[in-house]
Every structure is written in C-alpha cells, then in structure tokens.
Amino acid sequence: MTTGRLYDIQGFSVQDGPGIRTTAFLKGCPLRCPWCHSPESQAFYKQLSWMSMRCLGLEACKSRCMKACPKNAIEEGPLKTDIATGAQLRTVHVKRELCDNCGACADKCYVEALTMCGKDYTSQELVDRLLQDKSFFETSGGGVTISGGEPLCQIDFVVEVLQGLKANGIHTALDTTGYAPWETLERTIPYVDLYLYDLKHMDSAKHKATVAVPNEQIKENARKLAEAGKKLQVRIPVIPMFNWDEENIRATAEFCAGLGEAVQMVQLLPYHNLGVMKYLRISDGKPMEATPPSDEKMAQLRDLMASYGLNVTIH
Amino acid sequence: LMNNWEGYEDLHQYILGRCSHFGNNDPEADKYLKFVADTYSEGITRGTSPRNCHWTAGCWPVTLNVVMGMFCEATPDGRKKGQPLTDGISPVQGMDKNGPFATINSILKFDQANYANGTLCNMKFHPTALQGSEGDKKLRAVMETYFRGGGMELQINVVSADTLRKAQETPKEYEDLVVRIAGFSAYFVEVYKEAQDDLIRRTEMSV
Numbered sequence: 015m016t017t018g019r020l021y022d023i024q025g026f027s028v029q030d031g032p033g034i035r036t037t038a039f040l041k042g043c044p045l046r047c048p049w050c051h052s053p054e055s056q057a058f059y060k061q062l063s064w065m066s067m068r069c070l071g072l073e074a075c076k077s078r079c080m081k082a083c084p085k086n087a088i089e090e091g092p093l094k095t096d097i098a099t100g101a102q103l104r105t106v107h108v109k110r111e112l113c114d115n116c117g118a119c120a121d122k123c124y125v126e127a128l129t130m131c132g133k134d135y136t137s138q139e140l141v142d143r144l145l146q147d148k149s150f151f152e153t154s155g156g157g158v159t160i161s162g163g164e165p166l167c168q169i170d171f172v173v174e175v176l177q178g179l180k181a182n183g184i185h186t187a188l189d190t191t192g193y194a195p196w197e198t199l200e201r202t203i204p205y206v207d208l209y210l211y212d213l214k215h216m217d218s219a220k221h222k223a224t225v226a227v228p229n230e231q232i233k234e235n236a237r238k239l240a241e242a243g244k245k246l247q248v249r250i251p252v253i254p255m256f257n258w259d260e261e262n263i264r265a266t267a268e269f270c271a272g273l274g275e276a277v278q279m280v281q282l283l284p285y286h287n288l289g290v291m292k293y294l295r296i297s298d299g300k301p302m303e304a305t306p307p308s309d310e311k312m313a314q315l316r317d318l319m320a321s322y323g324l325n326v327t328i329h
Numbered sequence: 330l331m332n333n334w335e336g337y338e339d340l341h342q343y344i345l346g347r348c349s350h351f352g353n354n355d356p357e358a359d360k361y362l363k364f365v366a367d368t369y370s371e372g373i374t375r376g377t378s379p380r381n382c383h384w385t386a387g388c389w390p391v392t393l394n395v396v397m398g399m400f401c402e403a404t405p406d407g408r409k410k411g412q413p414l415t416d417g418i419s420p421v422q423g424m425d426k427n428g429p430f431a432t433i434n435s436i437l438k439f440d441q442a443n444y445a446n447g448t449l450c451n452m453k454f455h456p457t458a459l460q461g462s463e464g465d466k467k468l469r470a471v472m473e474t475y476f477r478g479g480g481m482e483l484q485i486n487v488v489s490a491d492t493l494r495k496a497q498e499t500p501k502e503y504e505d506l507v508v509r510i511a512g513f514s515a516y517f518v519e520v521y522k523e524a525q526d527d528l529i530r531r532t533e534m535s536v
Contacts, residue, residue: 025430026471034467036430075342124339124346146354147430149478154470 015136018171021054021163025147029329031187031208031247033156036147038140040162040172041132045191046226047214048301049253049285053293055163060132062115063295064108066094068127071103079106079119079128087112088119110298131296137171141178148184157185159210166194169201176205189249192232199235203242208278211236211246215257216265224256233269240276251283252315254304263315267322280319283329284312330403333410345407352420354431363439366418370443387446389417389482417449429471437478444481451484493529497522 022039030037042058054061072080072090080088091107108128120128135143144158151157158179165172165188172188179186188202189210213232215221221229239246248270252258257266270277284307293300307315312328319326334341349358370386378384390397398413406421408414415421418436425432429452441448452471468485475483500518 025428026467028463028467034470070342074338076339124342126346146434149474150430150470153473153477154467156470 015138016171016174017134017136018140018168018175019058019060019132019134020140021052021131021133023143025150027159030159030161030189031157031210032185033154034150035156035159035187036144036151037159037161037189038144038175040160040165040168042167043162043164043191044167044193044227045164047251048224049251049304050301051286051292053301054131054296058167060115060117060130061296062108062113062117062120063129063131064106065127065129065295066092066105068125069094069103069105070125070127071096071101071105073104075124078122082118082122084116084118085112085114087114137174137178140175141182144175144179144184145182148182151184155185157187157207159187159189161189161210164191164193166190166198166202169194169198173201173205176202180205187247192235193227194235195231196235196238199239200242203239203244206244209239209244209246210249211239212249212251213266213269214251214253216262216269220256236269236273240273244276246273246277248277248280249283250280251285252307252312253285254307258307258311258315260318263318267319267324270319270324271322277324280324280326281329282312282316282319282326330405333403334407341407344405348407350406350421350424352425352432352435353427354434359435359438362435366439367443374443374445385445387444387448389447389449390414391449392416416451419449419451433471433475433478433480437475437480441479441481448481449484450475450480450482451486490529493525497525497529 019041020039021041022037024037024039027035027037039052039055041055043056046056050056054063071094080090087109088106089109091105093102094105095101096103105127115130117130120130123129160172160175176186176188185207186205187208187210188206189212190199191212191214192199213236214225215229216233218228218230221227236246236248250257250266257263267280270280285304286306290300290303316326316328349355351358351362366388373384373386376384394416395413398408399411401410401414403410406424408421413422418441419425420432420435425435432452436450472483472485496518
C-alpha cells in the first residue's frame with residue numbers, strides 16, 4: 015500500500031470533467047509555469063502557508079507561533095485592520111530563508127492562519143474519502159478527477175487509487191501535463207475514462223524557455239494515448255504574449271485535429287490572476303501578472319480552432 | 330461560558346479552530362446531531378396538544394435564530410453570548426469547511442421523517458459554481474442527492490458575499506436584490522443588520 019501527498023481535495027468540481035466531481039490534487043510538479051494559479055502545487059515537500067486574513071494578531075494569541083518556532087523564523091510583521099472592530103492588529107512575517115517547513119508554528123495556530131500545505135494519504139484512505147461523495151456522482155453523471163501538480167510523479171500511488179475507484183464503479187478522469195515517460199503514463203490506461211490533457215505551446219524551445227521542460231514527450235504521449243483508443247479533453251491555457259498568437263493556435267489546432275476522434279473537446283482556459291495572492295502565502299514574492307485576454311479575443315481563438323473541425327469551449 | 334469566553338481565549342480559539350464541528354462529514358461531530366435531533370423529535374411527538382393531537386417536530390427558525398441567539402448565553406461550541414444560533418439544520422455559519430458535499434452528507438445523518446413539521450436547510454452558492462450550460466444540471470444533481478438521502482427542504486441562494494457586503498454599505502444601489510431567507514423572499518436591504526451579517530457569514534460554497 016503506497017502513500018501519496020495531496021495539497022487539496024475539492025468537492026463540487028464542475029469544470030474538471032463531466033458531471034459533478036470530486037478532485038484530488040496531488041502535490042509536486044516538474045513544470046514551472048509562470049501563470050500557475052496554484053503555486054502550492056509545485057513543490058513536492060510540505061510547505062508552510064500563511065494567510066494574513068485569518069490572523070488574530072499577536073496580542074490575541076500571545077505570540078504562540080513566534081514562541082513555537084525553533085529557528086526564530088517568525089518575526090513581527092505588518093499591521094492590519096480588523097474589519098469588525100476597526101482595531102489595528104499586529105500580524106507576523108515568516109523569514110523564508112530561515113524557515114525549514116517544520117510545522118511547529120502551524121501546530122500552535124488554532125485559527126489556521128499558519129498551516130502546513132500538503133497532507134499524506136495511503137491509497138486506501140484516499141479511496142475511502144473519495145467514495146464518501148459517491149451519491150453525488152451518481153445523480154450527476156460525475157466521478158473523481160485526479161489532478162495536481164502532476165499526478166504521474168506519484169504513479170504507484172495514483173494507479174492504486176484509480177484501481178480502488180474503478181473497483182467501485184466510479185468514472186475516473188486524469189488531469190495531466192503528459193510530461194512523463196510513456197511507460198509511466200501507460201500504466202494508467204486501464205483505469206482512466208478520460209484524460210484532461212494540457213498543451214501549453216507547440217514549439218519545444220519556447221515551451222522549455224517558459225515552463226522549464228521541452229514538449230516532445232508531451233506531444234508523443236498524446237499521440238500514443240489516441241492510438242490506444244483513449245479519450246482526451248485537451249486544455250489550453252491562453253497566456254497573453256506567450257501562446258496566444260495565430261501561429262501557435264493554428265499549430266495546436268492542427269495537432270489536435272490530427273489526433274482524430276480521441277479529442278472529444280478542446281477547452282480554452284483564459285489566463286486569470288485570481289491565484290496571484292496565493293504566491294504570497296508560501297513566499298515573499300509575486301509572479302509577473304498579465305492582463306487576462308478579452309472575451310472578444312477568446313471568441314476569436316475559439317472560432318479559429320473550431321474551423322479545424324474541433325469542438326471548442328471557453329472555460 | 331458564564332464569562333463569555335473572556336479570560337479563556339486560548340481554549341476559545343482551540344475549540345473554534347481545532348475541534349471538529351458538525352458539517353464536515355466527520356462521524357465524531359455528527360453523531361451529536363443525531364442524538365440531539367432524535368431526542369428532540371421523540372420528546373415533542375410524545376406530547377399532546379389542547380386539541381388532543383400529537384405535536385409534530387419542526388426545525389425551521391426562519392430568522393428567529395438571530396433573535397433566539399440574542400437571549401442565549403455563550404455555548405460550548407465557541408459561540409459567544411448574543412451571537413445568532415444556526416439557521417435550521419445547516420451547520421453553524423462558517424463551520425462547514427469541507428464544501429457542499431461534506432455539508433450535505435453531515436446534514437443527512439438524522440432521519441428527517443421524524444420532523445413532520447418540516448426542516449430548513451440553507452445553502453449558498455457562488456454564481457460561478459453554477460455557470461455554463463451544465464450549471465442547472467449540476468444544481469439539480471445536488472438537490473436530487475439531498476432529497477434521495479432523506480432531505481425535506483432545500484433553500485438555495487446564489488449570490489456572492491461581496492455583493493451582500495456592498496448592499497450593506499450602499500443599500501440604495503441594491504434595492505432590487507432578493508435573497509431567500511427560509512420561507513420568504515426578502516429584499517436584502519430591508520432585512521435587519523444582524524440577519525444581514527448572518528446571511529453573509531453563512532458559508533459560501535464556491536468552486
């Protein structure tokens with residue numbers, strides 16, 4: 015029985031495959047997409063997460079977190095205003111260069127302003143947890159989506175979980191970048207009903223320069239999945255200045271059309287900046303922000319791709 | 330409790346943050362719902378009224394949970410004196426932290442057939458949770474699951490807490506904003522402030 019690491023389990027997922035689903039988000043990813051809206055999904059280790067909005071102020075809890083830290087990594091931080099009373103509260107600042115993510119402070123923070131991001135489950139524990147939502151899957155034609163991070167990085171765990179779900183008749187979807195050896199991806203084939211497959215950029219050099227890995231393997235794996243008769247729902251994050259130019263969109267459309275009937279749908283996911291504040295929860299820095307593409311632009315791209323005979327939706 | 334938690338801040342914070350509360354599909358917390366709900370309904374239905382019929386149990390305070398709370402001392406779950414009680418059979422405002430599935434699974438842990446006078450279950454959805462062509466199908470699936478599981482009544486609010494806050498600040502601009510509070514639709518700006526705050530604090534189930 016293997017153990018895996020997740021950073022979240024989300025019920026009532028309505029955009030991760032058909033029906034209403036519960037999505038299990040695995041922690042750890044080999045890519046480093048600058049637009050990632052869940053930065054806590056990237057590192058494989060457990061991370062200290064800090065949310066100013068929940069902090070009661072050092073006076074209210076008598077600085078429990080600062081006292082608990084064995085590395086003196088927590089210092090007094092900025093003031094914030096309490097919405098209810100208007101009072102000024104002193105919050106904290108985590109000195110990331112000293113913090114080793116030991117979790118001692120999170121243990122003492124009862125309001126969950128400081129929490130550890132990353133929880134371990136055995137495959138049986140996760141299957142049991144996912145089966146609790148079974149009645150919702152039945153009424154909605156939904157199921158479970160395994161996502162992340164990159165689930166293929168925890169392949170032994172993922173296969174055991176998928177087997178457990180299939181044994182209980184649950185519809186399964188796997189959300190993946192496709193960046194793994196074929197032998198790894200192949201192991202999921204008997205247990206996955208639908209692959210949610212990300213395509214970031216068709217040009218490998220540009221792909222590598224921006225998300226840290228090349229794309230040959232990703233494209234090849236998609237072809238092999240199609241040949242194996244599996245169903246794909248291709249997801250394209252539309253990122254301004256990176257991949258939204260006509261040349262790349264056409265190349266992507268051609269690639270998808272070339273996979274034939276395997277591609278059931280292409281989902282265009284417009285860049286959004288709702289995840290930017292999440293970077294501040296686990297570090298001191300924010301990523302570059304862009305302006306989300308306009309509705310008109312998204313409609314243009316959808317029509318362009320649809321002209322290749324594809325079923326295209328905008329997220 | 331008689332001190333309204335003053336002087337016991339550590340314990341208060343611990344109970345609010347660390348202890349398991351009803352609404353998260355945790356059997357440890359939810360078993361108390363069943364105990365309380367069954368005890369109450371059994372006691373009520375045993376009694377007879379002046380017209381020589383049995384009383385029926387119900388659990389639908391409408392907005393009286395706010396009024397009842399005003400007269401109630403602090404309670405062991407961390408609630409402070411004077412704060413609203415929970416509305417109907419929904420979990421305490423903000424204590425269901427694991428999403429709508431967990432909330433519903435928790436609520437379905439007692440037999441609502443014992444409550445012939447009705448129950449009230451309020452759920453709030455963020456508009457984005459029900460977007461798209463499949464949005465209404467999904468809402469329907471939630472409702473079906475709830476009723477199949479033994480649920481009796483479900484009140485769905487689709488509005489964001491931000492909208493409600495804005496409506497509190499500038500009511501003139503939100504005079505047409507309608508919310509459903511139990512059996513009646515109300516114009517949010519006309520509802521008194523404590524009930525407005527209450528509605529805002531009820532958990533927002535969003536994507």
